[in-house]
Amino acid sequence: MNDVNREIRSHDLTPGEVARRAGVAVSALHFYEREGLITAIRTTGNQRRYHRDVLRRIAFVRVSQGVGVSLADIRAALATLPEGRTPTRADWTKLSRSWRADLDDRISRLERLRDTLDGCIGCGCLSMKSCQLANPGDLLSQYGTGAVRLQQG
């Protein structure tokens, strides 16, 4: 977040390189920066240069999005990484672990959903009255329409 004044090093990456290697558009990099998900330093000519860490951060963003986490929650997760120093392997592992808990959660909800649906297929219902699945305030609301929080604090 605050490495804006860091000196540029030879192994820093240009926007194009990051875009190619991370598989996202340059416009997405700008967007992620505006959203506080990644940071860049600038050359004297005002062009962005990225630390290699940005690839990990983007990887984390994409993977998390892939399982349905919102950028807001991803930002919150990334904010737990240390500022000022390059995150260590342990920092990332901690992050991955918390994310994994969320994944387990999603899987079990989907499985419950599937099992309930099996019953629905058996009974041919899908009616609002009798079906666990379709009951608002029950399974559905637990599953939620919005993103599930990655962390509770």
Added chain:
Amino acid sequence: MNDVNREIRSHDLTPGEVARRAGVAVSALHFYEREGLITAIRTTGNQRRYHRDVLRRIAFVRVSQGVGVSLADIRAALATLPEGRTPTRADWTKLSRSWRADLDDRISRLERLRDTLDGCIGCGCLSMKSCQLANPGDLLSQYGTGAVRLQQG
């Protein structure tokens, strides 16, 4: 779709009733109608009246949305229901079954993702180069950012 000329019966539901029982806002009913997900007939005074079937349709919509299917795909699925006659239990069962296949798919993708992540936690990676998860064109792209099609045709 074409029951606009059907006569109104005493057990038809008002917008308010449907909204309450289905757990959605009246504005959402209007929206679903514009989007071709549900239909309504009109009283002489131009107010909507819904067949009880609409509750099943909305249930299907909500449950499908809950696992990440887009309205476009849900509309496609609902379009396979017979027009002209009230869908039978068998019709709905067929629909639920196709949907269940999609669910199984999602679960297995999430599980693969979790298993791969286990490896990542072990190695502390999440790097773009070595991590299966973060590799665009690999797992991520299979998982996709958009909605997974409910049906192939």
Added chain:
DNA sequence: ATTTGACCTCAACTATACTTGAGGTTGTTG
């Protein structure tokens, strides 16, 4: 030195899935 591709900012546009508000009508109830 010039060309060319990559880069810059900022505003506006896209898609999905709705909600909100204005201004007016209907239908039920005391």
Added chain:
DNA sequence: CAACAACCTCAAGTATAGTTGAGGTCAAAT
């Protein structure tokens, strides 16, 4: 039959997650 909740349409607004385009600059290769 008056009141009032519930309904109507249509336009505009909201949030998320970006993309697109205009107009201009930077940097590497010839």
